[in-house]
Amino acid sequence: xxxxxxxxxxxxxxxxxxxxxxxxxxxxxxxxxxxxxxxxxxxxxxxxxxxxxxxxxxxxxxxxxxxxxxxxxxxxxxxxxxxxxxxxxxxxxxxxxxxxxxxxxxxxxxxxxxxxxxxxxxxxxxxxxxxxxxxxxxxxxxxxxxxxxxxxxxxxxxxxxxxxxxxxxxxxxxxxxxxxxxxxxxxxxxxxxxxxxxxxxxxxxxxxxxxxxxxxxxxxxxxxxxxxxxxxxxxxxxxxxxxxxxxxxxxxxxxxxxxxxxxxxxxxxxxxxxxxxxxxxxxxxxxxxxxxxxxxxxxxxxxxxxxxxxxxxxxxxxxxxxxxxxxxxxxxxxxxxxxxxxxxxxxxxxxxxxxxxxxxxx
Numbered sequence: 001x002x003x004x005x006x007x008x009x010x011x012x013x014x015x016x017x018x019x020x021x022x023x024x025x026x027x028x029x030x031x032x033x034x035x036x037x038x039x040x041x042x043x044x045x046x047x048x049x050x051x052x053x054x055x056x057x058x059x060x061x062x063x064x065x066x067x068x069x070x071x072x073x074x075x076x077x078x079x080x081x082x083x084x085x086x087x088x089x090x091x092x093x094x095x096x097x098x099x100x101x102x103x104x105x106x107x108x109x110x111x112x113x114x115x116x117x118x119x120x121x122x123x124x125x126x127x128x129x130x131x132x133x134x135x136x137x138x139x140x141x142x143x144x145x146x147x148x149x150x151x152x153x154x155x156x157x158x159x160x161x162x163x164x165x166x167x168x169x170x171x172x173x174x175x176x177x178x179x180x181x182x183x184x185x186x187x188x189x190x191x192x193x194x195x196x197x198x199x200x201x202x203x204x205x206x207x208x209x210x211x212x213x214x215x216x217x218x219x220x221x222x223x224x225x226x227x228x229x230x231x232x233x234x235x236x237x238x239x240x241x242x243x244x245x246x247x248x249x250x251x252x253x254x255x256x257x258x259x260x261x262x263x264x265x266x267x268x269x270x271x272x273x274x275x276x277x278x279x280x281x282x283x284x285x286x287x288x289x290x291x292x293x294x295x296x297x298x299x300x301x302x303x304x305x306x307x308x309x310x311x312x313x314x315x316x317x318x319x320x321x322x323x324x325x326x327x328x329x330x331x332x333x334x335x336x337x338x339x340x341x342x343x344x345x346x347x348x349x350x351x352x353x354x355x356x357x358x359x360x361x362x
Contacts, residue, residue, distance in 0.1 A: 020279045027284025031291060035305040043251035043306035050250040051313065057246055058314050060239040062088060068133065068232040069110075071225055072126040074218060079118055079126070086325055087113040093322025096281060096315050125214040130229070132215070136177060137233035138270055143170045145267020148260075153296050166271055241266040247310050252303045261297045265307070268293045281312050 032040060047054075066084040073079045091110045111123030146163045149155070155163065241262045248257035268289060276285045286308040294304025 021283070024279045024281075024283030024285070028287055031284065031287040031305055032309075035287075035291060035300075035302040039300070039302035040306045040309065043303065044309070046253065047247065047250040047310060050246065051310070053246055054243055054310065054314055055317060057239055057243045058318070061236045061243075062092075062318070064232045064235040064239065065130070065134065068229050068236075069126060069130045071229050071232070072129040072133075072218065073118070073122065074126075074222070077118055077122045079114065079123070083114050083117050087111075089318060090322045090325050092315075093319045093326065095277075096319040097323075121214075125218075129215055129218050132177075133229045133233050134236075136174070137230060137237060138274065139170045139174050139177075141234075141237045142267050142270050142274075143167060143174070145264050145270070146170075149264050149267070149293075149296075152264075155296060156292075159292060159296065237266065237270070240269065243311075243314075244269075244307065247307055248299070248303070251306050251310070252299055255299055255303075257299075261299075264297065265290065265293060269311070281315055282308075283312075286312070 062085060066081060066088050069084050069088070070079045070081060087110045090113055094109055110127055111118070111120050114123055146167050150160070150163050150167075241259065244265050245257050245259055245262035248262065269286070272282055272286055272289045276282050279285055287305045290308040291301040291304035294307065295301050
C-alpha cells in the first residue's frame with residue numbers, strides 16, 4: 001500500500017511538472033521573441049569564452065555551501081569536502097532535472113548519497129541545520145535587495161507592490177524563525193502528534209522529536225560555528241552577485257554594470273528561485289522577472305533575458321556534471337529518488353524504536 005501511494009503521488013507530481021514545463025516553454029518563447037532573438041544571440045556571442053569565467057565564479061557557490069554543510073556535522077562524525085561537494089552537485093542535478101518531484105527527494109538524497117560515509121540521521125540533521133542558516137541568509141539577502149530597490153529606483157506600480165509584499169513576507173518569516181529558535185518550539189513533533197491523533201504512525205512523532213533535539217542541541221553546543229557558517233552562506237549570495245556582474249560586463253558593454261545593480265538583480269533572482277522552484281529551470285518566469293527588473297535598472301529587456309538564459313546554461317552545466325557523477329556511481333535519477341525514500345524509511349525502523357524505549361526527551 002505504501003509503494004502504491006508513493007507511486008501515485010509521484011505520478012501526480014510528474015504530471016504537474018510536465019504542465020509546468022509546457023507553460024514555462026510557452027512563456028520562455030514569448031519573452032525571447034519580445035526581447036528580440038537577434039539581440040539575445042548578439043549578447044551570447046559577446047559573452048563567448050567568458051562563460052567559463054561565469055562557471056568559475058559559480059564554483060565558489062558550490063564550495064561555500066558544501067563547507068557550510070561540513071561545519072554543521074558534530075564530532076566525532078566528519079564529512080569530507082570531496083563527499084560534501086559531490087553530493088551537493090548530484091543533488092543539484094536532481095533538483096534541476098526533476099524540479100517538482102525533486103522537491104520531495106532532493107534534500108533527503110544528499111544524506112542518502114553519503115550514507116556509506118556518514119550515518120543517515122547525522123547527515124540529515126546536519127543538512128537541516130545548514131538549511132536553517134541558508135534560509136535565514138536568503139531572507140536577509142532578499143530583504144536587503146528589495147529595500148535597496150525600493151529606495152533607489154522608481155518602480156512601476158506592479159513591481160513596487162510585489163517588492164513591498166516580499167518585504168512583508170520576509171519580515172514575518174524572520175520573526176517566526178527567531179521565535180522558533182529562541183523558544184525552542186517543537187513544531188515538527190508537535191505537528192506530527194496532532195496528525196498522529198488522526199491516524200499517523202507514532203514512529204514519525206519520535207522521529208521529529210529526535211531531529212529537533214539534534215538541531216537545538218547543535219545551537220547549544222556549537223555557538224562558535226554560527227559566524228563562520230553565516231559568512232559561508234553570505235559568500236554564496238555574493239558570489240551570485242559577482243556572477244551577474246561578470247556576465248553583464250560581457251553582454252552589456254554599452255551600459256556597464258555596477259556591483260550594486262548586480263546585487264539587486266541577484267536578490268530578485270533569489271525571489272524567483274524560491275517562488276518558482278517547481279518550474280523546470282524557471283523557464284519563462286526568470287526571463288520575465290529579470291527582463292522587467294533589468295529595464296528598471298536601465299539595462300535593456302534583451303540584456304535581462306540574455307542574463308537569464310546564461311544562468312540557465314550555468315544550471316545545465318552543473319546538472320550535466322551531477323549526472324556524470326551519478327553515472328560514475330552507477331545511479332540514475334529514479335534510483336536515487338527510491339534510495340532516498342528507502343533510506344529514510346529504514347532509518348525510522350532502525351532508530352525510532354530505541355528512542356521509544358529510552359523514553360521521551362525532556
